[in-house]
Structures are given as structure tokens and as C-alpha cells.
Amino acid sequence: MRWIIFFIFLLVVLQIGALVYLVFQKRKRVKQEEARLNWQRQFQDELYDFATGEKREMPHIVLGNEDLVELELFAFTNLTETVSHQERIYQYVEAKLLPYYQVQIRHRRIDRRLNAYEAIAQFRLRPVAQELHQKLGKSISKEEKDVIVRTLVSIAPHLAIGEAKQVNEISFFGAVLAIGRSKDLTAWIEEFEQLTESFQMGVLQLIYDREETQYLELVRSKTTDAHPEIRKRALRALTRIGLEEDWKLYTPYLEDDTSWVEQMLALRFLENVAPKESVVYILPFVGSRSWWVRTAAFDALLACGGLEQLALVAKDHPDRYAKQKATERLAKEMKQHVVI
Amino acid sequence: MLSSETIQKIIEVLSWTVLIYMILVIIFYSSLYLISAQMVRKQRFRRKESSYLPLMRSLYTRPVSVLVPAYNEEYTIVTSIQALLALDYPEHEVIVINDGSSDGTMDELFKVYELEKELRFPRILIGSQPVKAVYRSRIDARLIVIDKENGGKADALNAGIDYSSYPYFCSLDADSILERDALLKVMKPIVESDEEVIATCGSIFLVNGCTIEGGEIVEIRTPKQRIVLMQMIEYFRAFLFGRLGLSRFNLLLIVSGAFGLFQKAIVVKAGGYKEGLVGEDMELVVRLHRYMKENDVNKRIEYVPSPVCWTQAPETMEVLRSQRTRWHRGLAETLWTHKRMIGNPRYGFVGSVSMLYFFLIELLGPIVELIGYFIIPLNLLVGTLNFEFGIVLLTVALLYGSLLSAGAVLLEEWTMHRFKNVKELIRLYLWSLTESFWYRPILVFFKLGGLIQFMTGRGQWGKMERQRLDEVVTEKTEEKTG
Numbered sequence: 001m002r003w004i005i006f007f008i009f010l011l012v013v014l015q016i017g018a019l020v021y022l023v024f025q026k027r028k029r030v031k032q033e034e035a036r037l038n039w040q041r042q043f044q045d046e047l048y049d050f051a052t053g054e055k056r057e058m059p060h061i062v063l064g065n066e067d068l069v070e071l072e073l074f075a076f077t078n079l080t081e082t083v084s085h086q087e088r089i090y091q092y093v094e095a096k097l098l099p100y101y102q103v104q105i106r107h108r109r110i111d112r113r114l115n116a117y118e119a120i121a122q123f124r125l126r127p128v129a130q131e132l133h134q135k136l137g138k139s140i141s142k143e144e145k146d147v148i149v150r151t152l153v154s155i156a157p158h159l160a161i162g163e164a165k166q167v168n169e170i171s172f173f174g175a176v177l178a179i180g181r182s183k184d185l186t187a188w189i190e191e192f193e194q195l196t197e198s199f200q201m202g203v204l205q206l207i208y209d210r211e212e213t214q215y216l217e218l219v220r221s222k223t224t225d226a227h228p229e230i231r232k233r234a235l236r237a238l239t240r241i242g243l244e245e246d247w248k249l250y251t252p253y254l255e256d257d258t259s260w261v262e263q264m265l266a267l268r269f270l271e272n273v274a275p276k277e278s279v280v281y282i283l284p285f286v287g288s289r290s291w292w293v294r295t296a297a298f299d300a301l302l303a304c305g306g307l308e309q310l311a312l313v314a315k316d317h318p319d320r321y322a323k324q325k326a327t328e329r330l331a332k333e334m335k336q337h338v339v340i
Numbered sequence: 341m342l343s344s345e346t347i348q349k350i351i352e353v354l355s356w357t358v359l360i361y362m363i364l365v366i367i368f369y370s371s372l373y374l375i376s377a378q379m380v381r382k383q384r385f386r387r388k389e390s391s392y393l394p395l396m397r398s399l400y401t402r403p404v405s406v407l408v409p410a411y412n413e414e415y416t417i418v419t420s421i422q423a424l425l426a427l428d429y430p431e432h433e434v435i436v437i438n439d440g441s442s443d444g445t446m447d448e449l450f451k452v453y454e455l456e457k458e459l460r461f462p463r464i465l466i467g468s469q470p471v472k473a474v475y476r477s478r479i480d481a482r483l484i485v486i487d488k489e490n491g492g493k494a495d496a497l498n499a500g501i502d503y504s505s506y507p508y509f510c511s512l513d514a515d516s517i518l519e520r521d522a523l524l525k526v527m528k529p530i531v532e533s534d535e536e537v538i539a540t541c542g543s544i545f546l547v548n549g550c551t552i553e554g555g556e557i558v559e560i561r562t563p564k565q566r567i568v569l570m571q572m573i574e575y576f577r578a579f580l581f582g583r584l585g586l587s588r589f590n591l592l593l594i595v596s597g598a599f600g601l602f603q604k605a606i607v608v609k610a611g612g613y614k615e616g617l618v619g620e621d622m623e624l625v626v627r628l629h630r631y632m633k634e635n636d637v638n639k640r641i642e643y644v645p646s647p648v649c650w651t652q653a654p655e656t657m658e659v660l661r662s663q664r665t666r667w668h669r670g671l672a673e674t675l676w677t678h679k680r681m682i683g684n685p686r687y688g689f690v691g692s693v694s695m696l697y698f699f700l701i702e703l704l705g706p707i708v709e710l711i712g713y714f715i716i717p718l719n720l721l722v723g724t725l726n727f728e729f730g731i732v733l734l735t736v737a738l739l740y741g742s743l744l745s746a747g748a749v750l751l752e753e754w755t756m757h758r759f760k761n762v763k764e765l766i767r768l769y770l771w772s773l774t775e776s777f778w779y780r781p782i783l784v785f786f787k788l789g790g791l792i793q794f795m796t797g798r799g800q801w802g803k804m805e806r807q808r809l810d811e812v813v814t815e816k817t818e819e820k821t822g
Contacts, residue, residue, distance in 0.1 A: 004363070008735050008743075015746060019769055022753050026762050070387075111386040118387065173532050291507065324460055 040068045047072055050092065051085045058092050066100050070119055077122055093123040101125060105132065110144060117147045121154035121181065129156035136163055146174040153181040161191055164199040172229075175202030180209075189215055197227060204233035213241045223249045232261050239268040244275060254281055260290040267296035271303040279306040286326065287319035294322065298329050307333065344722075351718050355733060358712045362736045365701055369744050372585030373751070379584055380645065380755040401527055403431040404601065405504035406512060409496035410436055413514035414444040416652075418452050420514055423555030425480050429523045433482045436514070437500045440469075440490025449485055453477040458484070460503065466612035468499035493597065494613035494620035501604060501612060509607075511621070513598040517547060517555060517650040525647035526601045529640075538603040538639040539628065541595040542647035543579045545758075546572045548655065557650055562764050566771070567660060570779040571653045573772045577748035580645065580755070587643035591694035593629070595641065597621035599649035606631070606639070617677070619670020626678050629690045645755075661786045668706075668790025675699055676794075706787040712737050713781060741776035748772070 039062060046059035061069050077089055104116035105128060120128055132148050133156070140148075149170060152160035160178065164170075170178070175198040179188055188195070188203050195203065204222060207215050219241060222234035235253075238246055250269055253262035267285060270278045282304065285297035301310055310333075314326035342350075406424055410417055417436065424434045438446055449455055455475035469491030477483035488499050497511055508530070510523060526540040549563035563569050586592045595602070600621065610631040613620045625641060632639055654660040675682065675698060682699050684691040716733055749768045752758065759765045 004732050005735065008739055011739065011743060015743060015750065018750050018754075019766075022750060023762050023765065026753070026757070026759075026765060029757070030761055109385065110382050111384055115385065115387045171532065172534050291505065321462065327459055 036065060036068060039065055040072065043069065044072050047076060047092075051076060051080070051088050053084070053088065058096060061096055066097065069097070070115075074119075074122060090124045093119075093125055094127065097123075098125065098127060101128060102131075105135075110141065114144065114147050117144075117151045121151040124155055126155045129159060133159045133163075142169045146170055146178075150174070150178040150181060153178045157182055157187055161187060161195075164188075164196060165191065165194045166196070168196060168198075170196075170198050172198050172201050172205075175199045176205050179203060179206055185210075185212060185215070189218060192218060197230065200230055201233045204230065204237050208233070208237035208240055211240050216241055216243075220246065220249070232265065235262060235265040236268070239265055239272050242269060242273065244273045247273065247275070247278075260288070260293050263288070264290070264292045264296045267293065267300040271296065271300040274300075274303045274305070276305050279304050279309055282306065283309060283313075286313055287317060287322040294325065298325055302329065302333065348722055351715065351722055354711055355715050355719060355729070358708055358715055359729075359733050359736060361708050362712065362740050365705070366736070366739060366744070368697065368701065369581075373581045373744070373747055375588050376581035376584040377751060377754075379588060380580070380751070383646075384755055401430050401524070401531055402508050403433075403506040404429065404523060404527065405500070405506045405509045405604075406432055406434045406523070407497055407500035407504065407509050408434065408436045408512050408514050409439055409493050409500065410441060410445050410514040411439045411490070411493070411496070412441045412443040412445060414441070414448050416515040417445055418448055419552070419555050420512075420517060421449075421453070421483060421555075423517045424512070425482060426520065426555060427518060427523050428520045429527075431506075432523065433484060433505060435484045435486060435500045435504055437486045437488060437496040439488060439492070439496040446485075446487060449475075453483055453485075454479050455485055462502040464502055465608045466498040466501055468495045468502065471499060471503075474503065492615055492620075494615045494617065497620070498612045498615075501607065504604065507604050508601060509604050510599070510601045511597055512649070513651060515652050516544075516598050517552065517557065518599065519648045519650075520556070522599070522647035522649060523601070526599075526644050529642045529644060530601070530603075533640070535603070536638070536640055537642050538606050539595055539601060539625070539641045540644055541583070541592075541600045541642075542644050542649055544575060544596055544598050545648050545650050546575060546653045547650040548653050550650065560758060561760065562768060563653075565655055567657065567779075568653050568655055569768070569771050570775065571660070573745050573749060573768060573775065574779075576752045577745050579643075580748055580751050583643040584645055586694060587641075589689060589693075590640050590642075591689055592641050592643055593625055593690075593694050593698055594622045595625050596649075598651050599647075606637075614677070617670060617673045618666050619674050622670060623674040623677060626674055626681070626695075629694075630678060630681060630687065633687045633690065657782075661789070664783055664786035665790040665793060668703075668787040669794045670790075671698065671703055672791060672794035675703055703791075706784045706791070709740075709780070709784045710788065713784075738776045741780040742773045745772040745775045 043059055043061075043065075046055070049055040050057070050059055073089060073093065077086060080086060101116050101120055104112055105120070107113050107116070117132070119125075120132070129152060132152060136145060136148055145168065149160050149163055149168075152163065164175070164178075179185070179199065179202045182188065185203060185206060188199075192200060192203060200222075204219065206212070207219060216238075219234050219237045222230055223238060225231045225234065235250065238249065242249075247269070250262075250266035253266045263285060267282060270282060279301065282297050282300045283306075285293050286301065288294045288297065298310075307330075310326050310330055313322055314330050315323075317323045317326065406427075408417075408420065408424070413420075421434060421436065436449065438449075454477060456478055458474050458476045460474040469489040471486055471488045473487045475485040475487065477485075484503065486499055486503055488496065491499075500511075501509060508527070510526070512518065522542055526542050529537045529540055546563065546568060547557070548565070548568045549561045550557050551559035551561070563572065583592060583594070597620065602624075606628065607624065610624070610627050612624075614623050614627070617623050628641065631637065654663055675695070678695070681687045681691045682695045684695075687695070712733075716730060716737075719730055719733075746769055749765070749772050753765055759768065
């Protein structure tokens, strides 16, 4: 019995200790809040003057207020597109915050480290690139690895591409976020065959997002890839950058037994290149069970000038949903015509 | 007649049963507490904005249909919709399902949102009570209103699923307010896992006492009414370490009806919301787990602590009684519907841990607690057990409720710092210590009422009294019945 009482007593003591700690923390925070806010406002003005070149001296940072500085720097770099302003911010971070971030990336807390990586990427703090790269070889969590690779793409892309060739657990979304930091995809395209699957899919995704027509040959070659996901990404990219002659790459997918993804992509391609004679291929899909396919079918039908067929679907189609969707689209089209 | 020796023996056995049960429960909850604390510790100082910004700009953030079943919600519906249309999200629609309201819900919607009739034929995936008409707002085309015959919340949600356009849907209560980035935050695990996560939910906080302007919470304050305050503490405990701990191992059985995000396809495959049950939200999640296990589908259901949905809590004992009775009946109905999963290793940890936990601790807990309340005075009366045992039993009983709740208050402060000042923190902490003395026993009786209703097959939804959300929600008076 005594051990139970002892255990409960211990719990009570621990909890009171935790309460006292939290009360002191809270009191400290509340007290500091106003002073910190005043300092932040003053720093905001000084930072603006420095970044825009109105003042040459770099604003001073009060120890312990680095988090507020970070907030202001993030806010400013997210707002400005002016290269000279951004460059001055990068210089400022390197001059004033490098030691701070060197400590932060070695911090025992993962949340602190993750925050630091994101700031390093945002402020292009290149001197820490090698140290970050070395971290990838150590035993760290998947989340941390993802963020480090993303950071490296921003500050040392060659190191990141090297990592993207090795076996890694980075997800497709993680890969897209990482590669997306590169303004120019050429370095990734050159090493494409050596990249892991996630990164190959990521590159194809970004070709699609950015409509990078110069990589058309690579995309065409990947539409027959053995890996179904890479194939789908390539077909998707082709819907945006493909030429009319690429239609033949899709025709096998418009048969009944193909997956809805390929059917949707074929329809998206038709929407993009819009050949009038393809209306006949599109019509069977307006009543598809898949929301994605039927939506793509209506988009493609309109893009290919199938207004007349749309009216027929609205009037006579046996599928109620297709009829309704056609009516909706038709009304929308008519409205646009009237406005014009 | 039983001899006094037999009575003493029975009391002794019961006392030991209660003690062992409570110790086991405390160990289980403490483990969940430690797991949750470890999880939130990792994210405590994480900069929120930068980790969600890529998602807002991303093309891969899936479009979402927000479903809002509404039954007699004329006081809250407009403010709720206002907040929902203003959510930070790349693409979403708001579908309000008027479930045969007898008040002015539809009038309010017509007046404020200028609804116009729309011809819509849904692809019936699940089915519901007949739909009278579908409307779209002339002010904001993302708002769709389905006016249907009354069929209950599950039926309304099923209608919403049938009429929704997007591959994900978020179920919400009409009296709830979502934080602006809440939808983005619950979508994050889905996108980042490449859709391995099929459902997510966020935290529910109580709006009572807060200030709301234009559908947004502008000032967070702890409620003055004791009954609401205790519910607030209870919510901390349920969400911050109950759901978080279970979610860590994919054992989450409740995605609250007030705020949950689901992949539409898998919900349709599982059969949608089941009508005729009061705990339709829990039942759906259990069925999803069951569907996944029976069909070898390896997906996850996750709880995300930071996105918050604000909702109104009962302010009178009568409404609280009705709510808790209903909740417990819902729990019993769900467990009964899926009884073959309880303790069944075929369903993995969901069957052998989660279902068992809900059965033994959540469902049967009130019965054991009730015995516990009588056993100590009985021991004193009959003189069965020694003083030391009595002390242990008493302290364990107190720990069972109060200390765990107090721990939840501390965890909340440690992670979220939502309390305005030290005074509020201490006030909440002290009130949480009183839980075992009055609030918990009251809940035990309400829950037992739910069990009785389940066994006798009686019971109804009960009525929740709403306040207008677009006014400052202030404390009217000290609660009368606490």
C-alpha cells in the first residue's frame, strides 16, 4: 500500500513543481511582452531603412530577441521582390545572425533546429551548408532530413542533388517542395536518371507546374516508364507542354479498362490542345463515375468547341448527373457570352 | 439473508476491484499523458506560419467540401458561414444542409446570402431523406444550401456527401467557428503522407466567454460559469492527451462531428454515416477502421492538436445532462454495433487496445466509479478494511479525476499558452482539482442515464440552447445549477 501512497505523493509534488515553473514562466512572459513589442516596432523601422538602403549601419540586435528579428526578417523577405533589398537582408543575416543559427542547428530540440533550417533557407545563409550536409549522414528523423534537403536546395543545390540520388525516405510532396526551391531545373534534368523515384516524380511535377516546354523530350520518354506513378506524372506534364502530335501517346488510355487517372489526363491533354475532331472521344466520359474524369470531360468538351454536344447532353443524356453538369456549364457559357 | 461475513467479503472484493481498476486506468492515462507530452514537446517552439505557408501556395492541397448540417440554427448559422467562407484555403465550398428546421434558419440564409434555386442531380452515393431544393448564394458562389426533409444529423451529412463536389469533406457543427487556417492544418498530414492519412481532426475549444467579431475569435477568455469551466478542462484532457496519445498509434476512434476531415471515397466505400445512432461520428470512424482491417487497406486516421474549432458548451445542468446522456448512449450503440471488434486481435491494436479501452474504461467506467463512491463509506460503516487501505482508495479515487485533469491544464499551458495571465492559469488549475468532488460524480450519473437509455431503447437528442455567435459572448450570470 505504501508504494501507492508514495507514487501519488510523488505525482502531487511533481505537479506542484510544474505549476510553480509554469507560473514563473508565464509571469516572466507577460512582463517582457510589452518591452519586447516596443523593441520590435523600433527594430522594424530600422530594418526597413537598412534593407531599402536609406541607412547603411546594420540594426543592432538585443540578446534574447532573435525570435522577433526572425519574424521581421521573414515578413520583409516575403513582402519584397526587389533583389537589392533581399541581398541586403541576406548580408545582414550573415553578419549578425550566423553564430545564432550555428548554435540553433546544433540545438538539442528538434523544433528549434527545424525553425533554424527554414530561416537558413529563407535568408540564404550559405556558410552553414556543409554542416547541414554532414547532418544528413547522421541518425535523424525523416522530417528533419526532408527539411535539411529542402534547405540545401536553397543554399547549395549540388549537395541536395547528391542526396536526391541516394536511397532516402523523402516523400513525393517533400521532393516537390525541395526541388521547387530551384528556379532553374537544368541541374536536376541532367541527373534525372540517377535520382530516386520521389525526386523523378517531383521533377516531372514541377515541369508541369511551370510549363517548362524545353524538357518536352524527357517528358515524352517517361510516358512509357515502367513505374506507373512516373508514367502518370509524365502524362500529366505532357497535358501542358505537349504538342498536338503527342495525342497518340494517350489513345491507349481512353479505353474502358484503363485507370481513371490516365483517362482524366488524356482529357486534360485534349482540353489543352483542343482539336475539334476529338469531341467524339470525349463524349463517353461526361457520365463517368469519377468526379475527376467527368469534370475533365466537360472542360475538354468546351475547349474543343463542343457547345452543341454540351446542349445535347443537357437535353438527352441518360445519366442524370451528366445532364445536370451540362446544364450548369451551359448556363455559365451563356452568361459569359451575354457579358461579352 | 446474507450473513454479515458474506457482506463483508463482498465489500472487500468490490473494494479491491475498484482499487485495481482505478490504478490500471491511471497507469493507462498516465502513459497516454507521457506519450502526448513527448509529442507536443517536439513541436512546442515550432514556427507555425512557415510550416503551413507552402501548403497554402501548393497545388497539391486537395479541394474540400465543408459540410454543415443545420437543424434550428437560426442564431448561429450566418456567423458560422461567414467564418467558413473566410477560411484560408486554396479551394473549398461550403454546403449547409438544412435538416428540416422548424425555426428561421432558411429565412436567415435567404436574407443574408441571397440564395437562388439551382437545378442539381447528385450522383447518389449513399442516399438520404428527400431533398426539397438546392440553392446557391448569389453573393458567394461557394455557398450551397440543401433544403431537405428532417432525417437527423447522419442523414444530413450523407446528403451533403452526395451533393459535394470535392474529393475531401469536412464535417462541422453549425454552431462552430473554425480558426482561419484550421482547414489547412488538418489537410497537412494528408498531403504530406501522399494520402496515406484518410481522416484527420483538430481540437475543439469552448467559445463561451470569448469575444467574437465578424465570425472570428478576437479575444480568448476563460468562462466564468463553473459548469463551463469544468467542461473546458475536460476538453483539454480529452483532446490534448486522450486523442493525441491514441493518434500516435493509429488508435483514434473518435473524429469529432464538430470538426473532422475525411476522404470522401473511403467514407462512401464504408457506407457513409449510419442513421438512427446518436454517436454517428464515432461509429463512422470505428467502421472506417473496420473496413480498413477487413480489406487490408493500410491507411491512417490522425489528430492534429493545433487547428482549433470553437464551439458552444452547455451552460445549464439540464442541457449538459441531455448532452452527456446522449454521448454515452452513442458510445454504447457504437460499441454494440461493432462488438465483434472488442478485444479481437484480428483488428490489430484497434480491436485489442482501442476498442477494449473504450469498452472497459469509457463505457463501464461510470459503473465502477459509482461503486467507488459508495464503497468507502460502506467500509467505514462495516469496518471491513483497515485505515491505510481506506486512505489509498480515497487518494486513488481523487487522483483518478482531479490530478489527471490538473495535468491537462498544465500541459495546455506548457504547449499553447492560451490562458491570458497567471490568475487564469491558477484559477483553472484549482478548479480542475475540484473535479472529483462534484463535477465527476455528476457526470457519472448522466452517463449512467445514457447506459440505461441504451439498454431500454429509449431516449432522444435533446435541445441545445444557442446564443447568437455574432454578438459578444459574455457571461450572463453565474451558473445556477453548478
